[in-house]
Amino acid sequence: MSSGRRGQGRQKIEMKKISNETNLQVTFSKRRSGLFKKASELCTLCGVDVALVVFSPSGKTFSFGHPNVDTVIDRYFSQVLPQNNDTMQFIEARRSANVSALNAHLTQINNTLDDAKKHGDELSHFLKEIKALLWWACPISGMNRVELEFLKKALEELKNLVAQHVIGISIQHAPTQFLIHTLISTSNIFCYCSTHI
Structure with a gap:
């Protein structure tokens, strides 16, 4: 993850003998x-x-x-x-x-x-x-606790978005003579849709 900080650039080095x-x-x-x-x-x-x-x-x-x-x-x-x-x-x-x-x-x-x-x-x-x-593609073994929590939250949000998208596509493409009964696990709301011709 990038913290957004930048370096201070090239700085003047004091002229003295290097000890290392x-x-x-x-x-x-x-x-x-x-x-x-x-x-x-x-x-x-x-x-x-x-x-x-x-x-x-x-x-x-x-x-x-x-x-x-x-x-x-x-x-x-x-x-x-x-x-x-x-x-x-x-x-x-x-x-x-x-x-x-x-x-x-x-x-x-x-x-x-x-x-x-x-x-x-x-x-x-x-x-x-x-x-x-591409922070999410980095190996998790190199992440600290805060980064892991952030990744977990982001993946849960992604899972919810995918589930909602699948439900939307299912509703659009479902035959009109059938009843659609869907459980949205993220918000615990039961949707019962009935369409009649």
Whole structure:
């Protein structure tokens, strides 16, 4: 059954270390993925060289680099620009083209994944709404006492409506030479109808 309440939506989270280890690991994975995605977009859009090195709470190392992590780190520590000969320029241009294509493909895949997650959330929300509308079809083992009482009352009302409808149809379709004697159990009223031609 749906109580009609809605959530409070996305709220600002206080910036402090997460104490729960499971939540910490999940948050790290999500944020790491987002960080690498943003770095990839920055490389694709601006043509910059980027190196990211991230250590997980458990101590694992994750890295992302364009054109690669070693090249960017070596360049940072040496502060020497790469040699400016034709062969190096050709190799670098070819590498940049490959990385740009891969970054564009990664961005496209991430966008598709985001769209799929949104679609999944919409389907989940739709399923909750359907379950709320079809509350009577839910297994009774999962219902509490109040829900069971409500279900019982609704089924009794449905039974009464069906009985009244059957009686109405019977009266309309009964041959006119017979007497109709009906007991309506819900209101304990005896109806005795006699029709003559």
